Amino acid sequence: MRVIQFREAICEAMSEEMRLDKSIYLMGEEVAEYNGAYKASKGMLDEFGDKRVIDTPISELGFAGIGVGSTMTGNRPIIEFMTFNFALVGIDQIINNAAKIRQMSGGQFPCPIVFRGPTGSAGQLAATHSQAFESWYANCPGLKVIVPSNPYDAKGLLKSAIRDNDPVIFMESEQMYGDKGEVPVEEYLIPIGKAEVKVPGKDVTLVSFGKIFKEAQKAVEELKKENIEVELIDLRTIRPLDIDTIIQSVKKTNRLVILEESWPFGNISTEITYQVQNQVFDYLDAPIEKINTADTPAPYSPVLLAEWLPNSDDVIKSIKKVMYK
Numbered sequence: 001m002r003v004i005q006f007r008e009a010i011c012e013a014m015s016e017e018m019r020l021d022k023s024i025y026l027m028g029e030e031v032a033e034y035n036g037a038y039k040a041s042k043g044m045l046d047e048f049g050d051k052r053v054i055d056t057p058i059s060e061l062g063f064a065g066i067g068v069g070s071t072m073t074g075n076r077p078i079i080e081f082m083t084f085n086f087a088l089v090g091i092d093q094i095i096n097n098a099a100k101i102r103q104m105s106g107g108q109f110p111c112p113i114v115f116r117g118p119t120g121s122a123g124q125l126a127a128t129h130s131q132a133f134e135s136w137y138a139n140c141p142g143l144k145v146i147v148p149s150n151p152y153d154a155k156g157l158l159k160s161a162i163r164d165n166d167p168v169i170f171m172e173s174e175q176m177y178g179d180k181g182e183v184p185v186e187e188y189l190i191p192i193g194k195a196e197v198k199v200p201g202k203d204v205t206l207v208s209f210g211k212i213f214k215e216a217q218k219a220v221e222e223l224k225k226e227n228i229e230v231e232l233i234d235l236r237t238i239r240p241l242d243i244d245t246i247i248q249s250v251k252k253t254n255r256l257v258i259l260e261e262s263w264p265f266g267n268i269s270t271e272i273t274y275q276v277q278n279q280v281f282d283y284l285d286a287p288i289e290k291i292n293t294a295d296t297p298a299p300y301s302p303v304l305l306a307e308w309l310p311n312s313d314d315v316i317k318s319i320k321k322v323m324y325k
Helices: 006-020 044-048 060-071 086-098 134-138 151-163 213-224 243-253 268-283 302-308 312-322
Strands: 002-005 024-028 053-055 076-080 114-118 144-146 168-172 180-183 196-199 204-208 230-234 237-239 256-259 289-291
Touching: 002 006, 006 024, 006 044, 006 151, 006 180, 024 044, 024 060, 044 053, 060 076, 060 086, 086 114, 114 151, 134 144, 134 168, 134 237, 134 268, 144 151, 151 168, 151 180, 196 213, 196 243, 204 213, 204 243, 204 312, 213 230, 213 256, 213 312, 230 243, 243 256, 243 268, 256 268, 256 312, 268 289, 289 312
Parallel strands: 024 053, 024 076, 076 114, 114 168, 144 168, 204 230, 204 256, 256 289
Antiparallel strands: 002 180, 144 237, 196 230
């Protein structure tokens, strides 16, 4: 094992797969000459050349469409959005083309494409640059959605996403690119659609994913001091959703709290809440708690932003609430 940054894990995953398969290429704004807006493609232009690491104009609709179309001629593109807020400009290509090509062609055209880039808030970037769209894309049949929380998962899941024959939405965070973590020297893959129990526990189940997962980890460590054993689950993949891992945990703990950096209406935690109460209602000893951002556009003010975003204190309060403490 060695310790690398999140951005390095992303770069390694793409580079390793591109060495194995010449049909894979990377395209997006500033991915080549600038080494990526967040340096997640550093050195790739030098290694693979400008035919496979391609800088584009500021035209998400255009290069998303080029990427989708190129899958129909045997390519396996990786399309980088500088942020998924900008993917809204190309969402027609993602939802109406990438997600539906296989079905609408009667299986003649698979669409092996990865759309990747940051999601959620990244500090003081204001309302139009601080949105989490995981639930939007997860609502569309035909798309797979992955949101890793650490370098190890990011590399293993991105390699699996690139090899997948379906379109994959791979969501990162500007505030995670500098995060460090252990990653094996040897090649490895992480299967899409499998959550991981990061910390075993018996008192309450806590589910989260992505950047906000760090707040869940802080809460778990604080609650240990009070002898509260939290079972912490990292979803890793949003679609397909590994509801079985959550259900098995709830059967043991009888309580569930979900932390998600998203607006509260109709999100991933809403779906998890429905699935759990539908399948194992009799195991619950308390109502399910879900923790989300405030139901407003993200504020610019740092004071308001701190109030808008969930944090470890919010998690601790919710856990104690379901434990009637």
